[in-house]
Structure formats: C-alpha cells, structure tokens
Amino acid sequence: MHEGKVLAYKRINRDLLSGLFENQLRYWAIVMFLGLVVLVAVVAAGFMVNRGVGVTGLNRPVFWGFFITNFVFWIGISHAGVMLSAILRLSKAEWRRPATRAAEVLTIFSLMTAVLMPFIHTGRPWRLMYWVFPYDFQRGIWPDIRSPLVWDPSAVNTYLISSILFVFIALIPDLAVIRDRSSGIRRIAYSVLSLGWRGTPRQWKLQAIAGILLSALILPVFVSVHSIVSWDFGMAVSVSSWHSTIFAPYFVIGAVHSGVSGVVTVMILMRWLFRWEEYVRKEHIDALARLLIVIAIAWFYFFAMEFIFGIYGQEGDELATRTLQIFGEPWGWWFLTFIITAFFFPVPLWLFRNVRRSFLLMTITTISVNIGMWLERFLIIVPGLARKQIFTQSWHTYAPSPIEIAIVVGTFALVLMLFLLFAKVFPLIPIFDIKEGQVLKDEIKIGRRKVPAVIREE
C-alpha cells in the first residue's frame, strides 16, 4: 500500500514548499488565464446587476436556472473536504495524508463560490442585507426562520467557518515551518498566523486534539449542509418533482460523489503542476477510486429510488416532469449524458486496477463524474419548474444566456485560481502530516517480500 520512498525531511520541506518560494512560469501563466476568465465573469455579473436579471434566460415558470444549479454543485463539491479529512482522520486511514489539505481547501473555496451564486442570482446583491444581515433591528423585522433560504445561509456559514478553522488548525505547524524560512513582512505575517508554534509536545497534543474534535464536530454539519440545500427543493410543495422526502440523503451522497471526484481531479492537477510525483502517488488515487465506487453505487441507489418514487405515485404533473426529464427535447439528451458521465462511464472503469492507477484515466473519469453531477442538479431544477403543475398553458423551457454561461464558467476558474493562489501562500500538502507518515512508516518482512507498513503507537 505505502509504496513511496522514504524521503529526507529537508527534501520534503523543499518539495512541498516549492510553490511558495519558487516562481514558475507555468504556474503564473495558468493563474493569469484563470484570472482572465474570472474577469469576464465579473464583467458579465456587473452587466447583469446593471441591467437586471432579464439578461439571463430565466422566465416564468423557470425562475431558477444556471445560478442555482451552480450553487448546489459547488456546495456539493465542498463536501469532499470533510468527507476525506474528518472521516479518514477519525478512521486513521493512512493514505489520506497528501489528500486532506487539498480537499479541505477545495471545500472552503467551493463554499465561498457557492455563497456567491445566490447573491448573483438575485440580481441586486445589496438587497440581500435584509436577508443575510437583518440590519434593520429597529423595526423588529427579522428574517423568516420558516424559510429554507434562512436555513441555507446558517448552515453554509457554519460549515464555512468550521472548515476554515479545520484547515487552520492543521496548517499551524506548517505555517511555523514557513515562518522559519521566510523573512521581512512575510515572516511577520506567518509569525502571527502560526500563533507562536514552537512544536512543543503540549502544542502538538493540543493541535491533535483540536483536529480530532473538529473532525467529530464537523461531521453533523457536513451532513446537514447538503440536507438543508436539498430542502430548498424538498420543501417546495408546489413543484411536484422537487417535493420529495428522499432529497436530503440523495443530495448528501451526490455531493460526496462529486466532491471526492473533484478532489481526485485537483490532486492529479497539483501533482502535475508542482511535480509532486513522490507525494501524490498511485496508491492514493487507487484508494480514492475504491472509495468512489462505493459512493457512486450508493448514490445510484438513491437516484433510482427518486425516480421510482416519482413514477409510483402516478400523478399527472410529476409524470409530465419525469417524461420531460428523460425523453423531452432537449433534456432527454442531457439526461442520457448525465447518467452516462455520472455513473455508467466512470464506475465500471474504476473496477479495473489499471484504470485506478492511471492518472490520465482517473482525471478523465473524475471530470466526467462532475460533468454528470452538474447536469444532475440542472435536470432536477429546470424540468421540475418547466412542468410545475397542471397549468399546461404555462409550461415552458429554459436556455441559459451567454451571461449565465460566462458567470458559471467563471466560477470554475475562480475556484481553481483561488486554489492555486492558496498554494502560493500555504503548502497544499500538509508537511507535518507527511513527515508524521514517514515516522510511522517502516518496511516489514513477510516471507521473502519486503512490505511497507505503518507502525502505530496505540
């Protein structure tokens, strides 16, 4: 399982901090490009704010479209962080070490991006003050706590804050390492951030306890966030295909499916970008792929159930939505694309060890999952609205406008860009964690073979 070479601490420091201290042309070229895409999205959003939401393809009855789809998608991606870090940390899965930080950081940035979406979606973001920050205390009007849209910011903000804490706790030892290697303003900044870390046993102990405690505490939050997001839809009695009790677990598992796939994609990208061949290794990807098989099958179960429940009731408007989702023009084609890319293409491939250990194929399959999962949300939201009730005269369709497409593409660039910029400032692979892994690692002899193993003091 643990096939990597044993590396010197110095080498580990140099490799993992290379992003911070070396300026690579490749890196900056990519960041600039992503920045440009983000800029286009910002201009598009500004244009929309200036003119009105009318520049989108939204209409009556399809009042929610690309933006909300994208919101749910990024919330979904954000689930990888906790899933990997917390669960794996608690279960002491050894192969987690290089993956955790990337996953957590992905959580934070995708959450932030997700939070942006409703702001953009309303078209007049400053008005959200009433909603998110009910500043008008004097008149005694508070947000309506019956609304899922009030649960949403509560859950997402809790998740965001705890994720940031989670990452920060794990970062402290590494920050100290950087502090020791930098000078000037940088040194001051890192000194402040590393909270006086000296690596004393008491500090190590506190850090470890904080990490484990947060892992345990964050798990319920993680389950609740996407459950609550799913209730944006599940609570809508009027949209028959949304009004479903299965949505919470279905959304959570779907989120994990897309989130973990996203982490794999990003890890492979890091490996290529920062030349971390020694740290992100085949066995890591292999392990994640096996996990993905389990998740994907669980997800598929809920997916199938959702349809069976929908069709079982034999209600006219729900059947109309389902028909539209599966056979309607043009949604039928997207539906086919969705189930193939989200399940039938990647999952059978993952059954093969060679695939699981091929970086190229894993990149393709995990990206494919996320294409599928994006479409999944889209196909829940839009056809559901397009055939809301039996008012057949109001049935319509939806096509995104270039503005919406630009903004959605921009969010992908934004997450990637933030991710890369983060790598410029903080190590994306936890240095101390890798070192800890090295300490615990040894080779033991079983018969004539030398097998890598981990020694644990229980």
Next chain:
Amino acid sequence: MKISRRNFLMLAGFSTLGAVACNFFDEREFIAQSPVQLPEDLVTGRDNWYATLCRQCPETEGLIVRVIEGRAKKIQGSPPYPTNLGGHSVRCEAGLQALYHPERINGPLIREGPRGSGVYRSIGWDEALNVLVGQTRNRPDPGGVLMVTEPLRGSLAHLVDSFTAAYGSRHAAFQPMEETPYARVVRDTLGQQTMPTFDIKNSNFLLSFGADFLSTWNAPVQFSKGYGEFRQGIGRQRGTLAQVDPRFSLTAANADLWAPINPGMEGKLALSIAQVIVSEGLADPARVGEMTRGMDPAALDAYAPDRIFQELGLPPLHHTHPVDVIRNLARDFARGGSRSLAIGGASAGAHTNGLFNLSAIFALNFLVGSVGAEGGVKFNSPPPIPELAAVHAPAATGEWRDVIGDIDGGRIRVLLFRGVNPVHDLSPDLNLRGALNRDDLFIASFSSFLDETTEMADLILPDKAPLEEWGNDVPTPGPGFEIVGMQQPVVNPLPGMNPMSFADLLLQLSRELGLASSAPLDRFVFQDVLKDHAAKLHGLNRGSVQEPTFDAFWNRLLQQGGWWDPSATATASAPTPPSYAGILNRARDPAITGPTGGNTFNLVPFQSISLSDGRGANLPWLQSTTDPLTTVAWTTWLEMNTEVANLIGLGEGDFVLVEGANGASIKAQIYHHPAVPPGVVSIPVGQGHTADLRYSKNRGWNPLAILGVPMEDETQSLAWASTRVRIVKTGETTPIPKFEGIVPAFRPNEEEAIVKVTRG
C-alpha cells in the same frame, strides 16, 4: 506614501477601475427603502370620477374616468349606463394611451415636403385656419369638397349634416369591414330604422351564424352582459348557445355546439333549419302560412338536411350525423319558441350572397315568434329628440370605388378626413393612395396621429382626444329604450399639447364661410350645441334625469353620463314577416375567388378582440393584449389546423406567403390551431401599418390587402370572407410572440383538470 511614478500609475489604475466598476450601478439603487411600507399603508390623494363615453370603437359605452390632479388614471365602465352596466371591453382601457401617447401631434402641421413624405412644419392655429378657409371659401363647386368621417351619431352627426347642407359639400362615412348587408336586413327583413338589440339575457336558445358577438361584432359588451345572465343568471335555466361559423371564433369557443360549415353556406343552413321546423310542424301554423305566402311550402324541401348536408360541409358533431345535427338544432330552436334567437353577421354577411344569408337567418326569428318578444330580437325606438336622429350609414365598398373615381377624375378638390384611415383600410386595388397623389387636391386631416391617411394630408389639424372632448351619442344598438349618452372632457390637454376640437373647428369654419345663420351652425362652440339639445331633453320632463332648472339638469346629465328612459321602449308595430318565397328567390351559393389547386384555403379574416379593425394599433396596451384563443400579441398570425400544418410541413412560427385573389400577397406567421377547420385559415386584421408610429410601424400584415374587391351582389359591400388563398412556405421562421408556453395546452386528465366541467 511617496508619490513615485510607479505609485502614481498604480493609483491612477485603481481609480479608473473603480470608476468603471461604479458605472455599473445606478445611483438610485443605493437609496434605502422603507422595509415596512406595506401596500396597505399607502396614503393617497383625492380622486374624482367623471362620467363620459368610450370612443375606442364604433359602439359607445358609458364610462367613469378616475382623475387625480388633472390626470386621467383609470377608465371604468359606468355602472348605471344601460348598455354596458359597468362592464367594458379590453379596448376601452386603451383610451388612456390615446390620451397620453408620446406621439400625439401637439399642434397644427403644414406639409413641407412632397405628398406622403411625412415632412411637416408646425404652424399656429390662426395660420392653419387661414389655410383651411382659403381652400374652402368662395369655391365655385362646394360639391368638390368631400368630408370623410367615421359613421357619426348624435349632435355631431347633426352638426356635420347641417354644415354639409349649408355649404353644399359632400360627406361620406367610412368604416372598414362595413356591414351594409346587415343594415339592409335590419331595414328590409326586420322593418326597423334603428339597429335592434338582442335580448340575450332572457333568451333560452341562441343560434348565431358567424356573429362573433362576444368579441367584436356589433355591441360586444352589451351582449356579454346579457350572456353572463343567459348562462348562469339566478332563477333561470341555463341558456344554450350554438354557433355556426367557418372559423373557431371566440363565440364559437364559448358555444355549447359549434357547427363548422363551409364559408358562405350559412343561409342555406338557415333554410334547412326552417325546412325541418316547417315540415315537422314545430312552429305556429298561422305564422308558417304567413311566411310561405305565395309559394308551395314544399319548395323548402330542396333544403331538407339530408339533401344539402354535404353541400354545407358539416362534419359529424359529438358522434351525431350531420343530418341529425341540423334536425336537432331546428328542434331545439323551435322548442325555445319566442325565447329562441337567431342572429347573423360578420363573416355570414361578408359573402357575395351575404344578403341572402342574413335574410334567411333573421327569418328564423319570425318562424318561432321571437321578433320583438322577450328573449328575442328587441327593437329600439328612435332618439327622443329629432336633432339626434341623424345616423351615418357607412358607405359600401362599391360607393368608395365611385368616390375614388371622382377624386381621380378631379371632381373632388378638397378632402377632409376625420377619425378614419381609408388609405390603410381600403383594398389597395381601389388605389386610393394613387388617387390622392394629385397636385390640385387639397387634403386636410383632423387626426391626432400620423396614420397612413394623415401622412398624405397637406394640413393636419389635430383633434382632441376623446377624454378631452365634448360630445353625446345615441348608442347603436341601444338597450331597447331611449337613451342619450353624454361625453364630457375629463381632463385638459397636457401642457405643450395644443389640439382643437373638430366640432369647434367646424363651427369656426362655418362662421368664416358665412354659414352661421341658423342652429346649430350659429353656436359658438360645440358645447352650446350640446346644451341646446340637452335643453330639449330637459323639456321632455321624463327619464332618468329630471330637474326643475336647466343648469341642474345639465349638471346631473353630465354627472350621470347621459339620459335614458327605460319606459320609452319601441312603439313600432310588429313588422310583417318576410316571405320565404322572396328568400328562396335570393338563394344562391357564394362565389369564392382566388387561387385554386394545392395548399389553397378559404380565408376568413377577422377583427381581433384587441385591435378590432386596427384603429388602435399604435396603442401599446392593445398591441400587447393577447388574443384569447391563440394568446398571440404584437404580430399577424395565421390560424391553421395543426394537423394540416404538420401535413404540409409548416411549423409554428414559420412565415408563409399568403397569395390572394388579386395576385398580391402578404406574409403571416403560422399558429398551430387545433380547432380551425382543415379547409380554412384565418388572419386578424388591424396590423400592417406603415405610418411612422413606434408601436405599429411595419408590424404584421394587413389581410384586407389580398382580398381583391369582391362585393356582395346586391349591396356592393365588401365580401371579405369570400377569398381563397394559397399558402406558400418561405423558409423563414422565428418564435411567435404569445403568452402561452411552448407546449400545446391540452387538458391533462379528468380528476386533475384545472377547468372543471360538469354536464348539463
């Protein structure tokens, strides 16, 4: 910070970025709004409601208009006004936009460029009047002066007639899609001088032929009021409506039974119904005897249902053979007795055999004795005072051909247009536009908008909007008793707006021409004429307004929006029933002209509920009013049966060329309509304007342009429903602007239907 060049550039860059970013936002957006200003808390100013008349279509209804601080805000039906009883039509509200339209002409204009170029110069009223007087004073041939108005009634008709008589000029009334055959049937068959109304409210069985009386035909609001009671009035059985119509009109859509027959066959179907009633002895024998005077009643047998059902093109309805459909119609109609009502008009009269169709249809009322009876045809008495009796019948298309000949031949030298747009509405085959292009012709228009006719004028003298004007009207048809509606200005023209009332101008012109020697031309303003006539009403000392002094009477008259006397019903003796011998003499098939062969259809143009004949096409509320059946707005659509359209490969939104009888063609956009008979297509009139008005210019097409000039055999009125057209695909397609979604809205299933239906 030290200002180095580098820092300076950086700061400059940031502020530029900031400026660009801020430019995205509108300052207003940052104004904090009161979060507790609920709609319920709004504190409002004082309003006044003034009674006046609606002038948005040839029918007039009583209105009350809400005015706040000198601006008209809302138009509403006047509840006591007897014809509309508070209701109004969709067109009525747009009166506000006619008032506040940004393109209203704000003062007199004189032509600068060549005729039709639309280049005008603003002048003052004095100068404008001088020009007009110069053109009319000391003419050797006053007969060379022709005034064209919409059909006028009441005091204005009296004024115009007096002017015409005193000056010796000519006058003609113009109305697009005029219904001369109907007017003739009212005179000849029903024996009436005034238009009758129909007592739908008390009727039990209503058999309508082509008359879209719930939409645009005749007096739709008055009839709708009756219709509501007819359906579900408390304490009466539910009335049954059968509509015979080659097109699925709004009335057909509301009918219990819709009988789609071949266009122009309405008269024969009416004869067939009569045959069943006579042969089965369902009607009073004495009446049958009277109506079959001078003939063998068996002569009707040629129209027995089994002999002619194929000719009628009637398909089986509700799983009943067409022959039985006709028989059932006849039996139901006869069973209703004097509470059965047969009405006909619109497309039924717009054929070469239109007069025959309508005669045969209205004769049915005599057969069952519903003429003059409760629940039947209800007569109107003449107006209470003779000065209001003048009614201008619109000239038939044949007469227009002669008039245009006169213009073209130089026999008419001065043309005055008021409230009409014949350049757009008359068939281009008559070439009015060409005739107007004479240098020795002087044209003045009193329109407040630059329509196609006004664009040809030398002088434009913008009239006041109806809500700024004085007037009165004797609604036609009336409610069955004497009524005079009063129109008063509810607002003054906006600042900067300088219109002049047409009637006042006519009085001034009379003074200048030396015609002001006797009433009404000797009055200074039109309001005085109205007061004269009101004084006569006052003198009657009866009716809804009775006051000791004239001033009090006048005030109450205006307050109430008119005068009426429900006890003054028609006194004329019952007319002699028509003889079937005469009707059979007239019987003939319609002559339908136009291309033959593949992809040809009978064209049934219609007046849509929003634009009607197109007079309000420049008003955005009317353009944006959706057609009730297709939900289309803002364009000209062609209703084609969905299956037929699929068969010839026409998708919804496809543009087609519609080639008509005269070789001309227009475009139209296909609407897939499940209820149009396969051999018929229909197109609404009212669009296709070219005058420079933002809401109507180059919008849609005018189907009247492809009809040629087919005319009813006897009355010379336009037989606008008798054209066959060829539909040619153009390959162009765009989505059609409509309110409904992209899915054909069929009722999904029984239990869940949003429109729940119960039987009988």
Next chain:
Amino acid sequence: MANEHKWGMVIDIDRCTGCQACVAACQAENNIPINEEKDFLSRRAKQWIRIDRVWEGKFPNVKARFIPVLCQHCENAPCEPVCPVYATYHNNQGLNVQVYNRCVGTRYCANNCPYQVRFFNFFDPEWPGTLWNQLNPDVTIRSRGIMEKCTFCVQRIRRGERTVEGQRGERLNDQTLKEGNYMPACVNACPTDTLLFGDLNDTASQVSRRSGDRRHYKLLDRLGTDPNVVYLKKVDPYAEEEEAHA
C-alpha cells in the same frame, strides 16, 4: 379580532368568455408595465390575472376552455413561508400581501406558487414619454429585481374604507365596510359578471352566498393551499358524451 374581513372571490367559469377585459383593467389599475413583444418571446409577460386557455378534444368536437387565474390568496399559502424576508405574508383579512420594499428577489416564492401567478420584474419598467401620466398614484411602481402579483386591489379596499370613514366622520371598525365600497379593477371590468368579490365572512355578501353553489371547487385542492378564490364549474351539455366515446 372576532369578525375580521376575509376577502375572497367567486369565479363562475360558465360565464367567462375569455374576453380579456379583466386583464387589461388590472394592467391599468396596477401600473403593470407594457408587455412588449420581447417580453412575450422571453416569456416574461406580466398578467396578474390571466385567462388560461385549455384545449380539449379534436376537430370538430374540439373545445377551448377559459379559466381566469389570479393569486388565490391562499390561507395556507406555499409562497409565504419560503420567503426569507417576510416580503410576502398573510394579513388578518385573508390577503396575501406583497411588500415590494422588502423583496430581495430570490424568486423562491414564484417557484413555490402552484398557480404560477407571481411575476418577477426582470428589468426596470418603462413608460415612454408622456405615458407616465396614466400611472395610478395609489400603486407603487416596482423596480427590477422585485416580485409582484395580484393584491386583490388592496388600494381600492383601503380607499373604500377611507370613503366610508369620511362619510361617517369616524374610524371604521372592520364590520362597517360593506360590499359596494370596494371593487377590484378586474371585477369591475368583467362584462359577463364572471368575477365576484367580497367578504367571505359576511354571510349576506354575494361571494359567501355564491361560494356555496353546487358547482363550486378550488384550484389544486389536493395541495391544501386553501385558496380564498372559489371557482364555479363550467357547464357543458356534451361533456360526458365525449368521455363515453373517448
């Protein structure tokens, strides 16, 4: 209060001809922006009251059914609890009230209104030139980003109250406002008297008497929204025959 008003409407579909007068009246009364051609093409046209036309059957036995649909002022309105900022709430007179100033534009309420009667201002409204003069000063102009819908012409109810107050020279209690002092624009316009408006709590009112008609039903009753709008079924002598042959 014990005897609050409960505003409601009765709509007799058998009377409705689909004539659109109510739609135009509402447009005029409530400052609803002009529905331009592009609004139809992008399907954002606003009609607080709309006439749904539903086809039924096949030529020649084809029928068009009309049903006026406006906000049902649900007692148990799905649009209300989903609004995060109380921009849409229920008042104690049975009205579903929309507070434009508080709306942040999430459009959630529109998704959760089963009757599809909520309309979003995708752009700022426009009344070119002097057309501004026709606007009703009693009704707020909704800027872009704001949800709107039928209010049962609450401004007219309030005006009715004030008129009665003025006549009596005293504050009104809720029982003194009686039928005839208020009338929504659409009800006023309807030439067939399809629409009736009044106080469902007032047993003498036309609406409370007519809402007990044997033909009564409520739209999408199974959802339990408990609308304050009652429909009376269309009567069609041929209805069952069609079914029997279908």
